[in-house]
Amino acid sequence: MTALLVFIFGLFVGSFLNVCIYRIYRKQSIVFPPSRCPDCGKRLGVSELVPVFSWLFQGGRCRGCHERISWRYPVVELATGVTYALLFAYFPGVDFIIQVFFYSILIIVFFIDLEHQIIPNRLVIVLLIYAVAIQVLRPVHSRPEALIGVAVGGGFLLLLAIVSKGGMGGGDVKLMLALGLWFGWQKTLLLMFLAFLGGGLLSIFLLATGIKKRKDGIAFGPFLIVAALITTIWGRDILQWYLGF
Ligand SMILES: [Zn+2]
Known part of the structure; x- marks a missing residue:
């Protein structure tokens, strides 16, 4: 009810x-x-x-x-x-409110990126400030874990942006900084794996069916955001299952 x-x-x-x-x-x-x-x-x-x-x-x-x-x-x-x-x-109580605010901003990012293939800086800044504030006020993981998350997430996408010469946008890199801080490095790795898996599979499908051409860009932000939600809700279960092997 x-x-x-x-x-x-x-x-x-x-x-x-x-x-x-x-x-x-x-x-x-x-x-x-x-x-x-x-x-x-x-x-x-x-x-x-x-x-x-x-x-x-x-x-x-x-x-x-x-x-x-x-x-x-x-x-x-x-x-x-x-x-x-x-x-x-x-998520019970306060944690529900913390998550809901985070995801409300991500939903805005998702649909702007989907439609215009751009992630506005203002939104990334709000996300970063919010992630820092929550990391200080109600941390879910240690500070090193969060900072390594920023380095791993932001660093990896930055590398891809350089290698792909703009195929991966600067907006994605900045978004990943905020996500890395929010999730810490372990869940950041899971999140990126899910995003690339989803992005890869959908790209193959779109290219194979001719819906998109090779030169058409496909926004990556939406994949990061769906992967983030999956990681938020089932991340711990997935990691435990994986580490059980
Ligand atoms: Zn009208």
Whole structure:
């Protein structure tokens, strides 16, 4: 029952994250003006702001100008709801709130990177400051473990960025610094393994099916973020299983 409420709360937060995704990329204020249609400027009423359902009932179109509203809107809302419910199931009390804030920012990063293949510096800075603050106030691992995580994660991606001559972006490297600090070196290794596995498999699929050409870039940030969520929730189990061999 509580998980359902957390899911619904996540849907509404997701609705706000949609605003952040649209406006942070365009360097606009996220609090003002209130939500409006990007095509005709129609200010959205209460019935147009219900997560997922408004989009469904309006057939994915604006009520004012009938322009299509991106599928991204309901997807972000659902993804946020599911992420919140998952974190709630695995983290009690304060830790749930700590995780939820972290992943809300990562959801914004995920969808901006997916759409524009860029990770805004402002978001990386917020993540870094937050990761440092949590590492100081409520550390889950030792300071050396966290610092080696930064070096291993950031260092490895930096090396790839240099070798691939920009195939791996600077935004990915900076994001990995924050993730390395957050996860410590052991889970950072797991996270990168999962991200490269997922990224590799999907790239092969996209190239083989002709959906993407070799010269098309594929954003790597989303893979890092999905890998991060898997590591947050099942990381300890996976590492214990692996070390059991
Ligand atoms: Zn409109």
